[in-house]
Amino acid sequence: MTDAFAALPSAVRGTFDTVRARDPHEPEFQQAVHEVLSAIVPVLERHPAFVEGGIVERIVEPERQIVFRVPWVDDSGRLRVNRGFRVQFSSVLGPYKGGLRFHPTVNLSIVKFLGFEQIFKNALTGQGIGGAKGGSDFDPHGKSDAEVMRFCQSFMSELYRHLGEHTDVPAGDIGVGAREIGFLFGQYRKITNRHESGMFTGKGVQWGGAEVRTEATGYGAVFFVENMLAVHGESLDGRRVAVSGSGNVATYAIDKVRQLGGIPVTASDSSGYIVDDAGIDVDLLREVKEVQRARISEYVTRRRSARFVEGARPWAVPVDIALPSATQNELDEQDAAALIASGVRAVAEGANMPSTPAAVAAFRDAGVLFGPGKAANAGGVATSALEMSQNASRQRWSFADSEDKLRSIMGDVHDAAFRAAERYGHPGDYVVGANAAGFERVAHAMLAQGVI
Ligand code: NDP
Numbered sequence: 001m002t003d004a005f006a007a008l009p010s011a012v013r014g015t016f017d018t019v020r021a022r023d024p025h026e027p028e029f030q031q032a033v034h035e036v037l038s039a040i041v042p043v044l045e046r047h048p049a050f051v052e053g054g055i056v057e058r059i060v061e062p063e064r065q066i067v068f069r070v071p072w073v074d075d076s077g078r079l080r081v082n083r084g085f086r087v088q089f090s091s092v093l094g095p096y097k098g099g100l101r102f103h104p105t106v107n108l109s110i111v112k113f114l115g116f117e118q119i120f121k122n123a124l125t126g127q128g129i130g131g132a133k134g135g136s137d138f139d140p141h142g143k144s145d146a147e148v149m150r151f152c153q154s155f156m157s158e159l160y161r162h163l164g165e166h167t168d169v170p171a172g173d174i175g176v177g178a179r180e181i182g183f184l185f186g187q188y189r190k191i192t193n194r195h196e197s198g199m200f201t202g203k204g205v206q207w208g209g210a211e212v213r214t215e216a217t218g219y220g221a222v223f224f225v226e227n228m229l230a231v232h233g234e235s236l237d238g239r240r241v242a243v244s245g246s247g248n249v250a251t252y253a254i255d256k257v258r259q260l261g262g263i264p265v266t267a268s269d270s271s272g273y274i275v276d277d278a279g280i281d282v283d284l285l286r287e288v289k290e291v292q293r294a295r296i297s298e299y300v301t302r303r304r305s306a307r308f309v310e311g312a313r314p315w316a317v318p319v320d321i322a323l324p325s326a327t328q329n330e331l332d333e334q335d336a337a338a339l340i341a342s343g344v345r346a347v348a349e350g351a352n353m354p355s356t357p358a359a360v361a362a363f364r365d366a367g368v369l370f371g372p373g374k375a376a377n378a379g380g381v382a383t384s385a386l387e388m389s390q391n392a393s394r395q396r397w398s399f400a401d402s403e404d405k406l407r408s409i410m411g412d413v414h415d416a417a418f419r420a421a422e423r424y425g426h427p428g429d430y431v432v433g434a435n436a437a438g439f440e441r442v443a444h445a446m447l448a449q450g451v452i
Contacts, residue, residue, distance in 0.1 A: 005034050006357070011044050012037040015056045026109035028328060032116045032353060033060055035360075035372075039435035042424040047443070054451070055443045062115060064088040067108065068158045070136055072150045074143075084155050086134035086162055086170075089115040092445045094128035095166055097381060099173030099202075101135035102180065111135055113328070114173070117352055118381070120438030121374040124413050127385035132168055134159070140175050141293075152183035160188050165198035165391075171384050172202045174327065177248060178214075197391035201384035210387035212402035213380075218252025219403070220379015220410045221323055221350040221371075222260065227414035228346055228369045228430070237261035239345075242319040243280075244268045245326030246289045246296050249350040249377065253323050255282045266314035268326060269296045273314040278305035318342035325350030333358040340366045349373035360431065375417045375434035382409045 008016050019033050044051055070082040088096045098118040111133050119131030140148050185200050203209035241257045243250050246267045254264040264280045266273050274296055288298045297308040315335035322339055324331045336359035347363055348371035363370045421433030
């Protein structure tokens, strides 16, 4: 993270200074707190009770943080040790809810930034879910299925005591997909002797998972773009779209862009990106990434219209719409300048905090429609909440019904952010709108529930 923090108004400066003093080695967490605090000043001005109730001072401190040892044995018989995390940030609106990330870059700062974001995102969905995040510095890349299983079993052997359908409900994130969720759920079931479907979301549809949960974050991000464009009488039809990443979010964002008449022209992984002017072939992408678990360059060996650019990000490709959907801080000021120079109309964050603060400022200054992650990628967790409802009532909804619900929720999330931006005097600013709408809901609940 290279951007310096802009000065904050006095109403929130003291809290931010405390966060920096308390957590000096947590730059991503500081970045996420800074974004929220800068956006909610108008809310605090209008609601003195939030200031008197110490809402801001309380909300930046997680309710509970769990850090634990994860020992496991690799295929050669060697003992390995990773570090596990779960940060239970806020349960004021419902059980803690948020994904698990397995990636070598995971540390407490990353987990706290994700957990903090999750509080307001979950509030924005209108569902009864709190905010949390967790994970490990374990890297599933290059590991055998048996190694991944042993790691997941060891991870859950500690974490299970902190989870439960009314306590804390994890899901997937980077490096945690269907395979990992299966192993984690299996171990929880064995240890607790309970088939507690509602304690994990993103489960296989054969054993308690919900239709559309796999597709929900990517589809939802595209629905969010559809809503932003519709305000101006525009649509996705015929528009070129750059997507980064080639995992869960990116794949289904690409899929939905195609279905709605747009042309997704890029995808990426940590080795580089591909450009396919004919439009990314989703089936081939899934074959390469999900089935073969290969590098993205494999795609171009089987598709004549595509080329691979090694060691770079896709933001120099001229497009109308950009959907950063890989990881945090993957789109910086220079990338934003390149996109703006090529005439980008809308940017929606499929990933969490993929744009640096300077990039966000550049998009807002240039009048680009900008959907921040806590609104644009809320479709995943919203569909997780639908999965919890189905588990609780032992119902199953069809794919078409579930997708209709997702589309309608994303319309509501868009409208909540859009209206809050207007209400607080920043029309069209979804950063202010999303943060204000999410924060308002959490703050009212915290006031009502007292100092706890
Ligand atoms: P996946 O693990 O399925 O895919 C991640 C993708 O991003 C891969 O293509 C990966 O490439 C790439 N990537 C990861 N880290 C880096 C890095 N440091 N540099 C470059 N590329 C990288 O994860 P998801 O698709 O689930 O998550 C993507 C983003 O979306 C994350 O920010 C996540 O927090 C967010 N998100 C996910 C939700 C979900 O429902 N899954 C919900 C809401 C937000 P490689 O394989 O080479 O590492």
